Amino acid sequence: MDQPIRMKSNGQITVSLNSHKRKSLTKELPVPQVVPKVIPPEHAALKEIEDELGALVGMEEMKRMIKEIYAWIFVNKKREEVGMKAKKQALHMMFKGNPGTGKTTVARLIGKLFLKMNVLSKGHLIEAERADLVGEYIGHTAQKTRDLIKKAQGGILFIDEAYSLGRGGEKDFGKEAIDTLVKHMEDKQHEFILILAGYSREMDYFLTLNPGLHSRFPLVIDFPNYTIDQLMEISARMLDEREYSLSHGAEKKLKDHLIWVKSVLNPNSFSNGRYVRNIIEKSIRAQAMRLLLQNSFDKHELMTLRSNDLVFEEDS
Known part of the structure; x- marks a missing residue:
């Protein structure tokens, strides 16, 4: 008997499988390929970043994610070479974790990798916090935020403690900074990469402040506390x-x-x-x-x- 397919109100599709079908499906699925430990010479950019990632303790999810991003970009280029569609994806990211877990270090490494892969033209990192974006009067915040985005063109704009932009209520200029970021993330999505970082719980709340935020961060990486x-x-x-x-x-x-x-x-x-x-x-x-x-x-x-x-x- 066919299994029910339910459409959720948000457009997501849920497929329910009974236990018998789930077992047979599991048997038919191929075993996932393990990423080879020895990286071929043509992947020199990944090899160099791999060496630097190897110097970082822990962060297994982040290391897997970077390899996945590399693989997607590389395969996309191969598709272009044979005349296939290779639609670009936005690479804006959110790093969630406590202080001292390596978020800024990883942001720099990503800039390096994307420069070598010609995803970014400069690969530099612009670090910012609330005071760098929020102004003192109406219109000032939008201008400061646009100026920072301009500096980050070809590289990465890294905003630490990004949740602080939403702490002042409706009349706070932080909301203006968020709205400006959202607009430019869409308009210039392939010209720079925005990485927002902060505590996990606060960042989850931050995503609720603007309806366009959540969907614009396809890559979310957790940085757990070290053991x-x-x-x-x-x-x-x-x-x-x-x-x-x-x-x-x-x-x-x-x-x-x-x-x-x-x-x-x-x-x-x-x-x-x-x-x-x-x-x-x-x-x-x-x-x-x-x-x-x-x-x-x-x-x-x-x-x-x-x-x-x-x-x-x-x-x-």
């Missing part, structure tokens, strides 16, 4: 880049502290990789002072951070 093991890996990489290492005692002390701080802080208040970076930088300065007072400068001591060198934000 303890990932934070430890981030700290190890930061130290290695600076030619430092933790003693066994310092490593245990840092891990215990991270476990504690994640248990007591509101997840939205924890700045993830940024928190770890601040600890590393303060601790390096503390180690320098200790070595100066001890007058001890052999290579091993110059490299090693000990447990009493560690400085946590709560201590400073």
Whole structure:
């Protein structure tokens, strides 16, 4: 018996399958192809970005999404070469996550990749926040927003804490900035890429402020908080880049502290990789002072951070 097809009021189609049909359908579906680990030479742009992505801890959803975008653009070009239709899609994005989860870093990498693929003519990143868009009188906000979009032509306009544009109510000029962004996202959708970033819950609310917002962000990437093991890996990489290492005692002390701080802080208040970076930088300065007072400068001591060198934000 054929299965019912229901049309929702918003135009989406839902197909209901009974259990028997679902099982047979599952058997017939091909196994998805795994993206090869060795990237062919013709995909040099992806290979270069892959190497940089490999240096980022976690972010598996984001890495998968970037490969997917690359594949779509590449295949679209192949379709054009053989005379097939290859309709461009808007590539505006929304990054949802807490501070210190790598959103700005990823935005820069995307600009780099799209420049190499000729999706963007410049690939540069213009960072902005509410104060850069919102003016002081009627008409001022629209002009400031247009000026920023003009600067971002050929690249990416990255607006952090974008939800703050909708916090002032109906009379706030933030709404004017949102309306201007929506208009230019459509009119100039292939001339620049807009990436809005912020906390997950606040960004979900932000999308309700203008009926045109939701549909204009086809790419939404979640940046989850790092786990303890990932934070430890981030700290190890930061130290290695600076030619430092933790003693066994310092490593245990840092891990215990991270476990504690994640248990007591509101997840939205924890700045993830940024928190770890601040600890590393303060601790390096503390180690320098200790070595100066001890007058001890052999290579091993110059490299090693000990447990009493560690400085946590709560201590400073």
